[in-house]
Amino acid sequence: MTAAASLADLAAWQAAGWLRPLDVALARFLHDTAPTAPPDLLLAAALLSRLESAGHSALPLDDLPGTAAELLDWPAEALNALSQALATRPLQPQAWAGCAAVEADPPDDEGGTPLVLANDRLALRRHWRDEGDIARQLRARAAASLPVDEAQATAWLGRLFPPRADGDVDWQRRAGEVALRGRFTLVTGGPGTGKTWTAARLLVLLQALRGRGGPDGPPAPWLRVGLAAPTGKAAARLKQSIQQALQGLRPALGPLAGEALDPWADALPPARTLHALLGPRPGTRRFRHDATNPLPLDLLIVDEASMVHLALMARLLDALPSTARLVLLGDPDQLASVEAGAVLADLCAAPVLVPRTVALRESRRFQGAIGALAQAMHGGDGAAALAALRGDASGALALQSPRDATAVLPLAVQGYRPMLQALQGPGTPAERARAALQAFEAFRLLCALREGPWGVDGLNGAVERALADAGLLRRSGEWYTGRPVMLSRNQPALGLFNGDIGLVLPADDGTPRAWFAEGEALHAVAVGRLEQVQTAFAMTVHKSQGSEFGHVALVLPPEDGPLLTRELVYTGLTRARERFTLVAPQPALLARAVARRTRREGGLRARLAP
Ligand SMILES: Nc1ncnc2c1ncn2[C@@H]1O[C@H](COP(=O)(O)OP(=O)(O)OP(=O)(O)O)[C@@H](O)[C@H]1O
Secondary structure, X not given: OOHHHHHHHHHHHHHOOOOOHHHHHHHHXXXXXXXXXXXXXXXXXXXXXXXXXXXXXXXXXXXXXXXXHHHOOOOHHHHHHHHHHHHHOOOOHHHXXXXXXXXXXXXXXXXXXXXXXXXXXXXXXXXXXXXXXHXXXXXXXXXXXXXXXXXXXXXXXXXXXXXXXXXXXXXXXXXXXXXXXXXEEEEEEOOOOOHHHHHHHHHHHHHHOOOEOOOOOOEOOOOOEEEEEOOHHHHHHHHHHHHHHHHHHHHHHHHHOOXXXXXXXXXXXXXXXHHHHHOEOOOOOOEOOOOOOOOOOOEEEEOOHHHOOHHHHHHHHHHOOOOOEEEEEEOOOOOOOOOOOOHHHHHHOOHHHHHHXXXXXXXXXXXXXXXXXXXXXXXXXXXXXXXXXXXXXOOOEEEXXXXXXXXHHHHHHHHHHHHHHHHHOOOOHHHHHHHHHHHHOOEEEEEOOOOOOOXXXXXXXXXXXXXXXXXXXXXXXXXXXXOEEEEOOOEHHHOXXXXXXXXXXXXXXXXXXXXXXXXXXXXXXXXXXXXXXXXXXXXXXXXXXXXXXXXXXXXXXXXXXXXXXXHHHHHHHOOEEEEEEEEOOOOHXXXXXXXXXXXXXXXXXXXXXX
């Protein structure tokens, strides 16, 4: 079999829609630049590229096409074609040595081949490098053991984390102890388990124990603190929760602090997206802050760490001074990042980070029906999840099993009515936009899929029509009043990032603007300046990460598929504060989804192994 035959197969698979043009282009590029690249390697490279688009950072070589069946949403026909191709061209990685396209077990992260072969996996060099960087940085941080004034530490820990009435281990206090003694702390837990409550106390603790400018000198300057999250929404929520927690602490701190912490708490910086923090350089993958221009920080708290992908984590660790403390907060049971990597889940599985990890398990927000459903999903118990949905008497949970996706439209009309009415209400455009943005948080339609009548694309169109039919909006062109728009790329010059959501409403002069909330602040952006947006009446569960809504309606498709996972339904459910409606034409699919764990292939776990 020849390289030409492999390329012909790949071209046919692209034509069938099983591969993207980019996947085939990688194989062609390898063939052009390394003509000795064997045919089976070309095949593997195209598959690796395809897997990369689904979030994996490596292709396991030992069980193809079994892996493809599990990891790719491929029809049986595609899997058959792959089996046949592999029958004539079995993967023989041992024969790839010497080919200029791939390097096996590179001694370090240098080297120029586009592909790397290690631990029976094929990876893109850049992912391999990022994984190596992350592992190296975290090992160094985890090994650091910082001196602590024990008497002061005990006093402050006691103040910030009073003993529990039930005498159980206080894991939140434990997080304080870990953060004090080292440069890396990972606090994990589901929604409402008190991660940000804990983070606020870590802030105070570290400020209070920041030391002195000499043995008898004055207190050292306040720590330079950074607060960040992967999305603007999550960053705004982090700042708000930290401020709330600090407010709650003030009465206890005032008389005890010796020196006032209040001015420092008042001067906390705004929470930023990780991109904004690092300072993007347009047109490159690089950032203004890196190892040569580190972030001017002593302490960085990053929330929603499950959404941080490999490359971003690598750049973040690179840009953080080695002397700074890093605190990551996140829920490893939520969906992994859209881009390649499952960094948080990998960190949670790394023995070397166990001493630096604290898992919070007690949900303080979800105690009712939503909490019970979350618990059933988390435990993988599909029958209990369905029973919780069907048997709920509190009104917090509902199950709809319609045959037709249009059955969700009445729910959407009801859910979005207050937002659209707020836009048409009295007041200045800014006042109306503010009220509407707030009302928009009360309900959201979340989908498992992007395409089709049960997906975001189909439902956005259908909801628009239903709202127009109900007299709630007039679809006059692209930028009609009331259109919710979500950015699908970063626009740092506007202070807006991928995933940010705004509402369209004309300004005083009648020109349409998209209004975005950033904490208390409101931005009105001329719609012509928005580069890539999509309507957001319905959004994918992936895009909803880091947000919360009063009532969530989660729409599952009628057919099963590898995308329907426990992480997906759990993430969708836990976006709901008060009510959750599952719209599932086949309710049994919920049980299937709950039983299916997301599998992300990558090399970070191996790089973090002892
Ligand atoms: N030890 C505690 N004592 C009293 N209240 C607490 C404690 N820990 C957390 N809380 C309260 O529980 C609620 C949830 O806490 P928090 O917002 O910190 O959770 P979270 O894990 O950050 O949630 P999410 O991931 O959804 O942001 C808050 O109202 C917080 O004030």
